[in-house]
Amino acid sequence: MANDTMRKTLANCKAAEFLRQANKIRKQAKEYYDLLNISGIRDRMAKKYAEQDEAGKEAISHEFVSEILDAVLDANVEKTVEIVGLVAFMEPEQAQELDPAEMFDILFDCLTSERVMDFFIKMAALGGKDTENILQALTSAKSIFSGMKSSDSTLQNAQTGSSASASAGDTSENA
Numbered sequence: 001m002a003n004d005t006m007r008k009t010l011a012n013c014k015a016a017e018f019l020r021q022a023n024k025i026r027k028q029a030k031e032y033y034d035l036l037n038i039s040g041i042r043d044r045m046a047k048k049y050a051e052q053d054e055a056g057k058e059a060i061s062h063e064f065v066s067e068i069l070d071a072v073l074d075a076n077v078e079k080t081v082e083i084v085g086l087v088a089f090m091e092p093e094q095a096q097e098l099d100p101a102e103m104f105d106i107l108f109d110c111l112t113s114e115r116v117m118d119f120f121i122k123m124a125a126l127g128g129k130d131t132e133n134i135l136q137a138l139t140s141a142k143s144i145f146s147g148m149k150s151s152d153s154t155l156q157n158a159q160t161g162s163s164a165s166a167s168a169g170d171t172s173e174n175a
Contacts, residue, residue, distance in 0.1 A: 007088055007102075007106065008088065008089050009087055009088050009089070009106055009109060009110055010022065010025075010087055010110050010113070010115075010116045011109045011110045011113035011115060011116055012109075013089070017089070018115075018119070021086065021087075021089060022119060022120070022123070024086055025083070025086050025087065026123065026127075028082070028083060028086060029083075031079075032076070032079055032080075032083055035071075035076050035079055036068070036071040036072060036076060037071065038068060038071075041064065041067050041068060041071070042064070045060055045063065045064040045067070048060050048063075049061070049064075081095045081096055081098075081103070082095060084098070084103045084106055084107060085098075087106055087107065087110050088106045
């Protein structure tokens with residue numbers, strides 16, 4: 001169930017709230033990153049990728065995204081919901097009640113927020129190995145979610161604007 005009011009997230013909270021919540025996320029991110037085994041997936045895929053021609057490289061890229069999504073959306077789904085909850089200042093029980101589309105919107109808004117990404121980039125630069133995992137997880141998620149969001153928006157535009165596009169096309173063809 002979507003909420004008409006803006007939900008508080010890292011992308012729109014006050015500075016002190018941001019810092020406290022970012023620290024909570026930092027503490028959970030290493031465990032989550034290790035649980036997802038993103039480094040292992042990336043290392044394995046990098047070896048396969050290097051041995052491929054262009055068509056094979058594209059297939060390996062899709063396989064990489066698919067494996068990460070399997071880890072996030074299936075194998076470690078409870079922890080994923082908990083992390084989304086942290087991003088939106090929620091207790092795990094509250095996060096469990098979110099509509100999946102709302103979860104996606106929360107993540108997308110934060111992953112495309114310069115404020116959020118710049119903060120974690122700088123934290124990773126200062127913090128060494130533990131915070132580096134946050135940045136790697138965020139950048140992987142950002143690329144995955146950005147592609148999904150643009151596909152979602154393209155599909156939505158195609159569904160809602162198809163009759164308007166057809167009318168506009170008919171008008172320009174007849175002109």
